[in-house]
Amino acid sequence: MRVRLRSSLFLTLILVLLTTRTAPAQTFASFQRDTTVRLTDSTAHRGFLGTPWSERRVVSTVLSVLIPGSGQTYLGHSEKGAAFTLGTIACALMAGLSENNIIGRNERITELKAQYQIATNYIGADTLWSKMVSTKDLLDQNVKRRDLFLKLTVAFWVANVVDIVFFSDDKGEKPFGLRETGRGTSLAIVPDPKNGVNAVLTVRF
Amino acid sequence: MKKPTVFSVCVLSIFLYLFLEGCTEPEDLVAPTHFTRVPKVQNLQGTIGVTPTGKRQLLITWEYDTMSTNLRSWDITRNINDTTIANFVPLEIIRKPARGYPFFSDTSATFQSAFMATDSLDVYYRVIPNGITNNFVGQPSDVLHMIIRRN
Numbered sequence: 001m002r003v004r005l006r007s008s009l010f011l012t013l014i015l016v017l018l019t020t021r022t023a024p025a026q027t028f029a030s031f032q033r034d035t036t037v038r039l040t041d042s043t044a045h046r047g048f049l050g051t052p053w054s055e056r057r058v059v060s061t062v063l064s065v066l067i068p069g070s071g072q073t074y075l076g077h078s079e080k081g082a083a084f085t086l087g088t089i090a091c092a093l094m095a096g097l098s099e100n101n102i103i104g105r106n107e108r109i110t111e112l113k114a115q116y117q118i119a120t121n122y123i124g125a126d127t128l129w130s131k132m133v134s135t136k137d138l139l140d141q142n143v144k145r146r147d148l149f150l151k152l153t154v155a156f157w158v159a160n161v162v163d164i165v166f167f168s169d170d171k172g173e174k175p176f177g178l179r180e181t182g183r184g185t186s187l188a189i190v191p192d193p194k195n196g197v198n199a200v201l202t203v204r205f
Numbered sequence: 206m207k208k209p210t211v212f213s214v215c216v217l218s219i220f221l222y223l224f225l226e227g228c229t230e231p232e233d234l235v236a237p238t239h240f241t242r243v244p245k246v247q248n249l250q251g252t253i254g255v256t257p258t259g260k261r262q263l264l265i266t267w268e269y270d271t272m273s274t275n276l277r278s279w280d281i282t283r284n285i286n287d288t289t290i291a292n293f294v295p296l297e298i299i300r301k302p303a304r305g306y307p308f309f310s311d312t313s314a315t316f317q318s319a320f321m322a323t324d325s326l327d328v329y330y331r332v333i334p335n336g337i338t339n340n341f342v343g344q345p346s347d348v349l350h351m352i353i354r355r356n
Contacts, residue, residue: 103229117235129239
């Protein structure tokens, strides 16, 4: 199981490195549509590693690599970004909880083993053995659950990286909260060169 | 733009390393030894007979793996008209014989017709082997049930 997990993670790493290198050629078409960035981003002409990637796209990719979904949110895909972030965090949390259970059950088995070795009668030893077997069953379930959620976490992360590289267009730089144009109330934090940050409350009828 | 890429690859490597090395290996179980530490009581049998002096005698015999050296003695426990395991009373310790199989002869006054208050008695025996290493008390035998009737 560990070897398979390791090989899958190595494949993931290779995939990510390959996509990072090949992505610019494939995203050139989307770059053409990305007029907001092209007009506002002075680094767009320099490109990323000799390719026409804007700085916003590079930043979003780095953000997504570090925190899944954050790059999508940065480019304006809030719902998709939130889905990636929550999905990854939920899976990682489940994997972490299972890992915690594994550590606890390992300690329990070690303790039971020590008691089993010094048991002085069959009945006591058999009771300890039954406890060890049941704890081992639970431990194996925890290991399966941890491996499953680890794989899901990696899958979310890989999907997030592939999405940010190939499928997420830049919606342009807009202050948080002003992106939605429907009815309702929103609070925006707008950077201000003079005052630092302005908070804008908008009510649309 | 190279710095963020190098930085992200470094972070990714650390992330993968933590993912791999952070996983705890599950503990394996030890091989169960308590079943075979002390040889089991096998083929436990009982017969009702009479001694040359005319007393009623319950003869208990059993077998064991004579190849095993970790055996010192057997505890004979008995219960009358009661099958509760906790109520079995230790009667005698039978040492491992130098040759042949062990036996236990019970000629208690309780079983003599003159002393029996009821028409019959249900007698239960259990034999428990004792090992030499760590004085390990082995697996108790199955319960042997014998019925004694008044003459």
